[in-house]
Amino acid sequence: MTDRLPHEKGFHVSWDQLHRDARALAWRLQDVAPAGGEWRAVIAITRGGMAPAMIVARELDIRTVDTISVKSYNHQTQSEAQVIKSPDMDLVGDGEGVLIVDDLVDTGRTLKVVRERMPKAHVATVYAKPMGRDMVDTFVTEVSQDTWIFFPWDMALQYVEPYRGA
Numbered sequence: 001m002t003d004r005l006p007h008e009k010g011f012h013v014s015w016d017q018l019h020r021d022a023r024a025l026a027w028r029l030q031d032v033a034p035a036g037g038e039w040r041a042v043i044a045i046t047r048g049g050m051a052p053a054m055i056v057a058r059e060l061d062i063r064t065v066d067t068i069s070v071k072s073y074n075h076q077t078q079s080e081a082q083v084i085k086s087p088d089m090d091l092v093g094d095g096e097g098v099l100i101v102d103d104l105v106d107t108g109r110t111l112k113v114v115r116e117r118m119p120k121a122h123v124a125t126v127y128a129k130p131m132g133r134d135m136v137d138t139f140v141t142e143v144s145q146d147t148w149i150f151f152p153w154d155m156a157l158q159y160v161e162p163y164r165g166a
């Protein structure tokens, strides 16, 4: 089940917070745009990168968006990262002028396989943990390694008991 364990802390991100943080990422990316000022395409790492990629593409007015599908986690248990769908490699080439977006980097294993396929791409994530931070060129917020990030698509509003019961 999606309990916190084995992570010590939980960082719960609302849609509103994710929207703000993804826009902050887009703001940072403006300063590192390739020569000529335009990214050729955004590549979202599915599935978690899709919402942030959409927001970044909207802010930076990038209309060409593709995906790379990588599966590495089953809930909180990691196995080997596997590319199960590639982007259009005629479009992507070696990654020059291409922006790769994911929701977070944790161990960096997902980004390792992605970078092998697009070595010259710029890699951006909204959140980063220390182990994988060096795999990312631009990110917004760092959380500790023992934190599990819960995204809005994994959560629902629900009643909580007050601290002081009746």
Ligand SMILES: O=P(O)(O)OC[C@H]1O[C@H](OP(=O)(O)OP(=O)(O)O)[C@H](O)[C@@H]1O
Residues within 6 Å of the ligand: 045, 046, 047, 048, 049, 070, 071, 072, 073, 074, 078, 081, 102, 103, 104, 105, 106, 107, 108, 109, 110, 111, 132
């Ligand atoms: O740096 P790593 O340790 O490789 O972990 C980071 C990856 O793990 C999560 O994806 P996940 O494999 O759970 O798939 P999903 O995006 O489809 O939920 C997250 O969205 C990142 O893509």
Ligand SMILES: Nc1nc2[nH]cnc2c(=O)[nH]1
Residues within 6 Å of the ligand: 073, 104, 105, 106, 107, 147, 148, 149, 150, 151
């Ligand atoms: N949702 C979520 N997926 C992850 N995949 C690897 N680390 C994390 C995390 O902290 N949260």
Ligand SMILES: [Mg+2]
Residues within 6 Å of the ligand: 045, 046, 047, 048, 049, 102
């Ligand atoms: Mg993912």
